[in-house]
Amino acid sequence: MYKIQTLNKIARCGLDQLSRDTYEAATEILNPDAILVRSADMHSMELPPSVLAIARAGAGVNNIPIPACTQRGIVVFNTPGANANGVKELVIASLFLSSRNLYEGISWANSLAGTENIPEQIEKGKSRFVGPEIQGKTLGVIGLGAIGVMVANSAANLGMRVLGLDPFISVEAAWKLSHEVIKAPNLDMLLAESDYITIHIPLKDDTKGLFNAERISRMKKGARLLNFSRSGLVDNTAVKTAIAEGQLGGYVIDFPEAELLGVDKVLCIPHLGASTPESEDNCAIMAAEQLREYLERGNIKNSVNYPNCEMAPTGKTRITLLNSNVPKVISRITSTLGEYGLNIDEMLNKNRGEVAYNIIDVSDSVPDELIEKLRQVDGVVAVRLIPDCQ
Ligand SMILES: NC(=O)c1ccc[n+]([C@@H]2O[C@H](COP(=O)([O-])OP(=O)(O)OC[C@H]3O[C@@H](n4cnc5c(N)ncnc54)[C@H](O)[C@@H]3O)[C@@H](O)[C@H]2O)c1
Numbered sequence: 001m002y003k004i005q006t007l008n009k010i011a012r013c014g015l016d017q018l019s020r021d022t023y024e025a026a027t028e029i030l031n032p033d034a035i036l037v038r039s040a041d042m043h044s045m046e047l048p049p050s051v052l053a054i055a056r057a058g059a060g061v062n063n064i065p066i067p068a069c070t071q072r073g074i075v076v077f078n079t080p081g082a083n084a085n086g087v088k089e090l091v092i093a094s095l096f097l098s099s100r101n102l103y104e105g106i107s108w109a110n111s112l113a114g115t116e117n118i119p120e121q122i123e124k125g126k127s128r129f130v131g132p133e134i135q136g137k138t139l140g141v142i143g144l145g146a147i148g149v150m151v152a153n154s155a156a157n158l159g160m161r162v163l164g165l166d167p168f169i170s171v172e173a174a175w176k177l178s179h180e181v182i183k184a185p186n187l188d189m190l191l192a193e194s195d196y197i198t199i200h201i202p203l204k205d206d207t208k209g210l211f212n213a214e215r216i217s218r219m220k221k222g223a224r225l226l227n228f229s230r231s232g233l234v235d236n237t238a239v240k241t242a243i244a245e246g247q248l249g250g251y252v253i254d255f256p257e258a259e260l261l262g263v264d265k266v267l268c269i270p271h272l273g274a275s276t277p278e279s280e281d282n283c284a285i286m287a288a289e290q291l292r293e294y295l296e297r298g299n300i301k302n303s304v305n306y307p308n309c310e311m312a313p314t315g316k317t318r319i320t321l322l323n324s325n326v327p328k329v330i331s332r333i334t335s336t337l338g339e340y341g342l343n344i345d346e347m348l349n350k351n352r353g354e355v356a357y358n359i360i361d362v363s364d365s366v367p368d369e370l371i372e373k374l375r376q377v378d379g380v381v382a383v384r385l386i387p388d389c390q
C-alpha cells in the first residue's frame with residue numbers, strides 16, 4: 001500500500017487514478033511515500049524520511065524546497081502545460097478588463113444602486129471609463145513556454161502585434177508559436193515598444209524582481225503590465241510609484257499582496273489562473289499518473305530536479321538508484337551487483353546537472369543485504385527495490 005499525503009484540495013478525478021487497493025490518500029497520513037500539492041508552501045515543512053516523491057499539480061514549483069529535495073533523493077514533478085489554457089483565457093480577459101476599465105466601470109454602476117434616473121446617470125458618467133481597444137496594439141510576451149505561446153498566438157489572432165521574448169525557448173514551444181509572433185531581439189526593445197506586457201516565466205533567483213523601477217521606467221508611458229506568474233517577479237513599490245506618476249497605465253496581478261489591495265489601476269485577482277475545472281482535472285490526473293509511474297515502476301516523467309528516465313517494465317525485479325553525477329559511481333554500483341552474482345538484464349542511466357538516475361532490471365532475487373550495500377556506495381543517494389515490476 002502506498003501512502004499519499006495531499007497538502008491541497010486535489011481534483012477527485014486525479015485521486016481516482018490512485019486505486020484504493022494500492023493507495024491511501026489523505027491530508028493527514030503517517031510516513032507518506034509521496035506528497036501531492038498545489039500551491040501550499042512547503043519551505044518550512046519537515047519532510048518525513050519516508051517521502052520518495054512530490055508531485056506539484058500545476059506549473060510553478062517555487063513553493064517546494066527543490067535543492068533540499070534533490071539532496072535527499074526526493075524526485076519532484078510538475079505538470080507542464082496542464083493548466084496553460086486556463087491561464088491563457090484569464091490573461092486575454094485581463095487585457096480587456098484592464099484596457100477598457102471594466103472593473104472600475106462595473107463597480108461604479110453598482111454603486112448607483114438606490115439612486116434615481118439610473119440610465120441618465122450611466123450615460124452621463126460613462127465617459128470616465130473610456131479605454132483603448134487592443135486590436136492593432138503591441139503586446140510583449142515574456143516567456144514563451146506552455147502559457148506564453150498560447151497567449152501570444154491568441155493575441156495575434158485578436159489582431160495584436162505580438163513581440164515574444166524567451167532566450168531559452170524549447171523546440172516544442174517554438175513549433176507551436178504562430179509565425180505572426182515577432183521575436184524581440186532583447187528586453188529593452190520589448191519594453192520600449194509594448195502597449196501591454198505579460199509575464200510568463202518562473203520565479204527563480206535570476207528572475208526575481210525583473211520588473212523593478214528601472215525596467216518599468218523603460219516601458220512605454222501608460223503601458224499596462226500583466227503578471228500571472230508570481231508576485232516576486234515585480235516590485236510592488238515600483239508599480240505603485242509608476243502608476244501614481246502615470247508611467248504605468250495599469251497592473252493586473254494574480255498574486256496580490258497587502259500593499260496592492262485597493263490601489264487605483266491595480267487589478268488584484270485572487271490567484272484564479274488555473275482555477276477552472278478543466279485545469280484542475282488535467283493537473284491532478286497528470287500529477288497522480290506521474291506519481292504512480294514512479295512509485296510502481298521507478299519511471300521518471302516531468303521531473304523538475306531529476307532527469308526524465310523511463311524503461312518499459314520487464315516483469316522482473318527492478319532496482320532504482322539516485323546518485324551524484326560524478327565519475328565511477330556506476331562502476332561501483334555494477335561491481336557491487338557482481339559481488340552478489342547478479343547479472344544485469346537491462347539498465348538505463350540518465351543524468352541532469354549534478355544528479356543522475358539509474359533503472360536496473362535483474363532476473364535473480366535481490367537480497368536485502370545487497371540493497372543495504374548499494375545504499376553505502378559512495379555517491380549513491382537513495383536505492384529502491386521494486387519486485388515483479390509490471
Ligand atoms: N496564475 C496561475 O494560476 C499560474 C498557472 C500556471 C503557471 N503559472 C506561473 O507561470 C509560469 C509559467 O508557466 P508555464 O506553464 O508557461 O511554464 P513553462 O515552463 O512552460 O514556460 C516558462 C518559460 O519561461 C522561459 N524563461 C525562463 N526564464 C526566462 C527569462 N529570464 N526571460 C524570458 N523567458 C524565460 C522558459 O524558457 C520557458 O519557455 C510558472 O512558472 C508559474 O509561476 C501561474
Ligand SMILES: O=C(O)[C@H](O)COP(=O)(O)O
Pocket residue numbers: 038039040057058059060061083271273274275
Ligand atoms: O503554478 C501554477 O500552476 C499556478 O500558480 C496554479 O496554482 P494552483 O494550483 O494553486 O491554482
